[in-house]
Amino acid sequence: MSGIFRKSVLQPGPGSKADDCDAGAAEGSASSAPLAAFMAELAREFPNFRIVPKDESPLSKAIDVALKILTLGGQRHYMTHYHTVIGDTLYVPTGWTHTDDVDCVITLRHERIHLRQRRRYTLPGMAFLYFIPFFPLGLAYGRARIEWEAYTETLRATAELKGMDAAHSPALRRRIVQQFTGPAYGWMWPFRAVVERWFDEALHDLEE
Numbered sequence: 001m002s003g004i005f006r007k008s009v010l011q012p013g014p015g016s017k018a019d020d021c022d023a024g025a026a027e028g029s030a031s032s033a034p035l036a037a038f039m040a041e042l043a044r045e046f047p048n049f050r051i052v053p054k055d056e057s058p059l060s061k062a063i064d065v066a067l068k069i070l071t072l073g074g075q076r077h078y079m080t081h082y083h084t085v086i087g088d089t090l091y092v093p094t095g096w097t098h099t100d101d102v103d104c105v106i107t108l109r110h111e112r113i114h115l116r117q118r119r120r121y122t123l124p125g126m127a128f129l130y131f132i133p134f135f136p137l138g139l140a141y142g143r144a145r146i147e148w149e150a151y152t153e154t155l156r157a158t159a160e161l162k163g164m165d166a167a168h169s170p171a172l173r174r175r176i177v178q179q180f181t182g183p184a185y186g187w188m189w190p191f192r193a194v195v196e197r198w199f200d201e202a203l204h205d206l207e208e
């Protein structure tokens with residue numbers, strides 16, 4: 001476990017709760033058990049997986065600047081709200097160590113889909129799908145499908161860990177649809193009706 005989290009993440013900061021994302025620090029406590037179990041499962045499937053805070057990563061800072069320029073300031077929350085997998089590394093935003101355990105597992109299940117996609121398509125293949133078809137910004141169908149598979153897992157994990165009511169929450173629907181139609185991922189699939197249909201189909205599949 002401790003090899004997965006970098007030391008700075010392992011140390012519980014002032015005010016950190018026992019049930020936050022700090023699975024390593026809270027090891028042994030009952031509330032962290034599901035997160036610790038999930039981290040162990042992830043480490044078995046991806047032995048080189050590690051978590052790095054974005055504010056300690058020069059690469060993340062460079063991507064942040066590039067995204068602000070490309071989206072004309074539309075994506076301003078890359079460092080503070082978004083989790084990013086590159087290779088075997090998950091770059092986490094500020095606040096990760098204070099996030100509720102269940103929310104951490106839901107996020108990690110989304111990111112595990114990206115790790116599996118990377119294994120399936122290889123890193124150059126994944127980069128191609130993510131950035132090329134059709135345009136890098138707006139109508140990025142490759143990226144939209146890659147993210148759709150991962151957001152479907154977000155929905156499934158939410159239903160399993162928080163219940164169907166949580167998966168049906170209008171706020172969650174709004175948040176996920178917005179990721180596809182807004183600037184967060186460069187307006188990757190700006191057709192609200194299409195994304196809402198994907199969402200409804202995924203919810204329908206979950207209910208079966």
Ligand SMILES: [Zn+2]
Nearest residue numbers: 110114147150
């Ligand atoms: Zn994603």
